[in-house]
Amino acid sequence: MTTYPRRSHRSVSCGIAAALAALSTPMASAHMAVEGAGEIGNGALHPVMTPAHVLLLLGLGLLLGQQTPLDLGKRLRVFAPASAAALLFTFTGTIREINQPVLIALSLCVAILVALEKRLPRFVPEFLCTLTAIGIGIDSAVETGDTGTILKTLIGTWLAMNAIVFYIAICASNGADKQWAKVGVRILGSWIIAISLMVLAFSLRK
Incomplete structure (x- = not known):
């Protein structure tokens, strides 16, 4: 079991604030080049500039952080290779796209679990890590x-996907013994539900 030191109230607040900022940032659905950022920098920006991606990564991170004890190392050993393999498929041209409503529906399911704050069987978070990746x-x-x-x-x-899930999960876990933080995580899960439904409606309309 992997353990991580507890942080202060301020760290948890900063994590939640960063998540809210990510949700409120204008996003696009394709890779956008930011002048001066370089290839790796532009790649790292992609997950936070795509609505379905940021919702799903945020929801997964919160869900992993809610699970006790926090076994983040094991979950990342699932998420990291699965995400690398999927990106490799796009690199080789094997698979290059997925329907946006599928990703948004997945983020909706993850967010519902966050809002309910249910302790899940061990295989469920790992399965969701695989699907998300x-x-x-x-x-x-x-x-x-x-x-x-x-x-x-x-x-x-790849680096950004893994870093976002890791950081959000750590922030959520640090608030596991604080009632105000637990409520905040559940509220954020409810916000993801609402936003996912809105984005899903727009996607289906298109």
């Missing part, structure tokens, strides 16, 4: 660029 990875294909540029961009995306 594969779904976002496949949906992160780079449309143009030479081999080196595409590879660096996907590496940036």
Whole structure:
């Protein structure tokens, strides 16, 4: 079992504030080049500039942080290789897209579990880690660029995906013994539900 030191109220507050900021940031559904960021930097920005991705990563991180004891190392050993494999599929051209409503529906399911704050059987978080990693990875294909540029961009995306889940899970776990923080996580889960329903409605309308 992997253990992590507890942080202060301020750390938990900063984590939740960062999550809310991510949700309120204008996003796009494809890789967008930010001048001066470089290939890895642009790849890292992709998960936080895509509505379905940021909702799903945030929801998964909160859900993992709610589970006690926190066995984040084991979950990341599932998430990291699964996301790498999915990104590799896009790199080789094997699979290059996934329907957005599928990702949004998955984020909705994860958010419902967060809002309910239920302790889950061990295999459920790992299964959700696998689905999330594969779904976002496949949906992160780079449309143009030479081999080196595409590879660096996907590496940036992989690093950001794993870092976001890790950080959000740690923040949520640090509030596990604080009632106000637990309520805050559940409220954030409810917000993800509402936003997921809105984004799903727009996706289906298109």
